Amino acid sequence: MKAWTWLKDHAVNIIAGLALFYMLAPIAVIAVFSFNDPVGRFNFEWVGFTLDAWKNPFGITELTDALITSIQLAAISSIGSTILGTLIAIALVRYNFFGRRAANFLIVIPLATPEVVIGASLLSMFLVYGAKLGFGTLVIAHIMFSISFVVIVVRSRLIGFDRSLEEAAADLGANAITTFRKITLPLLAPAVGAALMLSFALSIDDFVISNFNSGATVTFPLYIFGANQRGIPVEVNVIATMLFAVTVIAMAAVIIQQRRAEKMAEKRADDAGTTGMSMPI
């Protein structure tokens, strides 16, 4: 009976634990199988431990080329979509204008459209115009599907934004551009950085829309899809594990940096309080 009450009290936590296990298990499998020594071309069955793939993960030219293409594509499209999306977010939060609802609608609707439809419609247009499919069409598509995400991330930051600092700058004689550069942009930087990272991640991970609009260009996900029939090399697992580790380390660094900055700001505010200054300089 006691066990039953315990189980009832902890049911939510137990389900949560199992759910987290469900979400993390495949990542562990990917990492473990990067050390596998498969017989034949398929890496589905555990055979034995080897470091072979880790010694030379970039040894497969096709795979490395695909990875480089993906990184270039993600760099270009994330910068493009972050600029376009940030400007939209500023307009939506800061200004009342005719057509606001329509603009909002146009931003939400791509998020509610299945990727296969977005990919198919873009391909339909490119077919009609006889556009050459390749890196260029991929850039167009990736900027398109990232914009909405950028708007959401930057907008949520702008909504909780302290306008008094900008007003103070204007009172002190700064013009609109100086105010934007010296006050708004630095305060917005964390959100813009997050949006940049998110759109980079979305781009490097995109398969469906790229599948439709890539032509002969091969990105990392497209390489994996193509390699599936003939067997995916262990090196793919190695690169996936490395990408995962790099992202986790980068995120941890950002969080630690932010905590430190917050602590410094707190400390400065305390110091200012004791010396009777009203604003930290």
Place this chain on the structure above:
Amino acid sequence: MTSLRQRLIPYWLLGPGLLWLLFFFVIPMYFMFELSLKTGSLETGYQLTWNWSNYADSISEYSTQFGRAFYYAGAATVFSLLIGYPLAYAIAIKGGRWKNLMLFAVIAPFFTTYLIRTIAWKTILDDSSIVVDALKFLHIVPEDGRVLATSGAVIAGLTYNFLPFMVLPLYASLERLDLRLVEASKDLYANSRATFFKVTLPLTAPGIVAGTLLCFIPAAGDYVNSTFLGGTKQAMIGNVIQSKYLVINDYPVAAALSFTLLVLIMLLLMAYIKFAGTESLMGEEDEVK
């Protein structure tokens, strides 16, 4: 009075981004629609013949795949909600100092490529895996049965891939939940079941609405899970659209199918929004502060 120049500022800011969406999202939809009414082939070229039978023929021919897509996506959404709600609840309310780490675990799958994650499930559910042996031992799977190439495998994959999209909005609304209301309900002698169904659940409804949409819509159009984890009998409408466009090059039929999928999703979305309100979709605030 604001000057014309000042009133134009928001349009200058919006312009480039919205034009991008207009040219590469809205207008392509029109071209897809037009393509769906054409006749012809890759060799002879396509003429607009208002061939509406493309719709009638393709819908009747692929109604199974449409139905399967909505059934799989619906099942995956229900499972995500059943798994995701307790998880989001544990993170938001019982998380304590583990909160950030648990949230991190929820988004961790995004740090590995979608395709590789799905292929990892292929490894886990492979005929020779321990998981399948265990399921056989428990007689959940027959001795000579397999897990791969079944509906169950595809639904499990979809659930896995779209679970974070369910958990994050649920977490956001549970995090905002005013716990004093829950306490008040208990003070007024409601038992925990009544409190949950009359207070917690209604207050977190916006999160449930957002989560179900964010989970269902991508799942209904997905073809990655059915390609890797299913067989030919698990093909969803996404698989048909993909192969018609990219393998068979039967463009008008492919466009008709794709446009039908879009219309079905939009109808569903509109019904949902009518029922739940737009705010729940992206927490938009219509007022400018």
